[in-house]
Structure formats: C-alpha cells, structure tokens
Amino acid sequence: DIMMAQSPATLAVSPGDVATVSCRASQSVxxxxxxxxxxxxxxxxxxxxxxxxRATGVPARFSGSGSGTEFTLTISSLQSExxxxxxxxxxxxxxxxxxxxxxxxx
Amino acid sequence: QVQLVQSGGGVVRPxxxxxxxxxASGFSFTTNAMFWVRQAPDKGLEWxxxxxxDGVTKHYADSVKGRFTISRDxxxxxxxxxxxxxxPDDTAVYYCVKExxxxxHFDHWGQGTLVTVSS
Numbered sequence: 298d299i300m301m302a303q304s305p306a307t308l309a310v311s312p313g314d315v316a317t318v319s320c321r322a323s324q325s326v327x328x329x330x331x332x333x334x335x336x337x338x339x340x341x342x343x344x345x346x347x348x349x350x351r352a353t354g355v356p357a358r359f360s361g362s363g364s365g366t367e368f369t370l371t372i373s374s375l376q377s378e379x380x381x382x383x384x385x386x387x388x389x390x391x392x393x394x395x396x397x398x399x400x401x402x403x
Numbered sequence: 404q405v406q407l408v409q410s411g412g413g414v415v416r417p418x419x420x421x422x423x424x425x426x427a428s429g430f431s432f433t434t435n436a437m438f439w440v441r442q443a444p445d446k447g448l449e450w451x452x453x454x455x456x457d458g459v460t461k462h463y464a465d466s467v468k469g470r471f472t473i474s475r476d477x478x479x480x481x482x483x484x485x486x487x488x489x490x491p492d493d494t495a496v497y498y499c500v501k502e503x504x505x506x507x508h509f510d511h512w513g514q515g516t517l518v519t520v521s522s
Contacts, residue, residue, distance in 0.1 A: 329507060331508045331509065341448065341512055343509065346506065384447065386448070386508075386509070388507045388508050391450070392438070392509075393450065394449070396447045
C-alpha cells in the first residue's frame with residue numbers, strides 16, 4: 298500500500314499569513330494527488346486535484362505543487378474561513394489519505 | 404447541482420448488520436464510479452469500498468473485506484453499503500463519494516452518516 302505522510306500535524310498561522318502543508322508518498326504517485334479541506338461537522342471538500350489543479354469555485358489563494366513523492370499545499374493570505382483540517386490523498390494505486398494537518402489560528 | 408443524500412446510519416450491536424444508502428442526483432450516476440469512505444471519531448479518512456460505474460468491478464479495504472458489500476442500482480441512482488458482522492472499530496461517519504469521471508479523484512461527498520457499533 299502507498300502510505301501518505303503529512304507535516305506538520307498542526308500549524309498555527311496568523312490571519313493574512315501564508316500556510317504551507319507538506320505531503321510525502323511512500324512511492325511515486327505521479328501527479329495523482331488531491332487535497333481536501335474539512336471543517337468540524339462537515340464532509341471534506343475537494344480543493345486541488347492532479348496535484349496542482351484547483352477545483353471549481355476554490356479561491357486562487359489555494360495552490361498545489363509537486364509530483365512523484367513530494368507535494369505541497371500553499372494557502373496564501375489566510376482568511377478566517379481557511380482554519381480547518383487539510384488532507385492529501387493519492388489515487389494512483391488504490392486510495393489512501395494523509396493523517397491530516399490542522400491549520401489553527403495563532 | 405450534484406447531490407448525494409445518505410441514509411441508514413444508527414446504533415447497532417456488535418455482530419449485527421446495517422445497510423447504508425446514498426441517493427444521487429444532479430449528474431449522470433450511471434457513468435461514474437462511486438466510493439464509501441469512513442472517518443472514526445476524531446480520526447482521519449479511510450477509503451472503504453469502490454464500485455465501477457457499471458457495478459462490475461468492486462474493491463474493498465482489507466479492514467472490511469469479507470464483511471462489507473458495495474452495490475449500486477443504476478435504475479434508481481442509488482449506492483449501497485451492506486455492512487455485516489459489525490465490530491466496535493467500524494464506528495465512524497460513513498461518506499458516499501463520487502469519482503470525477505475519467506479523472507480518478509473524488510469530487511463530491513455526501514453529508515455523512517454516523518454508524519455506532521456498541522453493546
């Protein structure tokens with residue numbers, strides 16, 4: 298199975314600052330990587346697919362990069378509604394998620 | 404717009420069975436693969452089951468293989484998850500998830516339904 302490791306587990310950021318979340322795959326997943334945002338009591342929401350393509354309606358402050366085994370989600374100029382848990386997921390071989398990164402207010 | 408409306412959760416004793424349903428609308432259900440994904444309380448996301456658009460191909464996570472069965476009724480635009488021999492560690496919110504056709508990634512999620520396995 299392909300394992301996905303996210304870092305950090307928790308990220309404290311001030312509103313208006315940049316947040317960077319990393320995701321590493323145990324083997325290459327090419328660009329078959331998605332990012333999801335989850336708020337308390339809600340279902341996850343797709344942000345990014347194919348490592349760097351924003352989903353419909355996702356603000357431009359969200360961007361994804363990387364390929365192979367190393368990926369990054371960057372949120373520029375954090376807004377209040379961006380404080381949430383973020384998950385990466387590979388869909389190259391079966392489907393596995395990272396353990397999540399909680400972005401909280403500093 | 405895409406809607407995935409789930410039903411069928413609840414509290415069940417260990418060893419018993421439960422069936423979840425997911426009614427789809429707003430897209431061509433018959434041309435999209437579907438998934439079930441679960442999330443244990445205060446834990447991360449775990450893929451549970453996959454079914455191809457035509458119901459022919461199915462895959463299961465090792466944790467549920469032999470106990471859970473995914474199925475679909477394309478005439479009713481509905482996805483199912485039959486869960487047998489339930490265990491306490493199956494306690495989770497279960498999500499019905501749509502695959503974006505031809506792309507492979509998950510693009511829409513149902514609202515989730517809580518399954519609690521407890522004596």
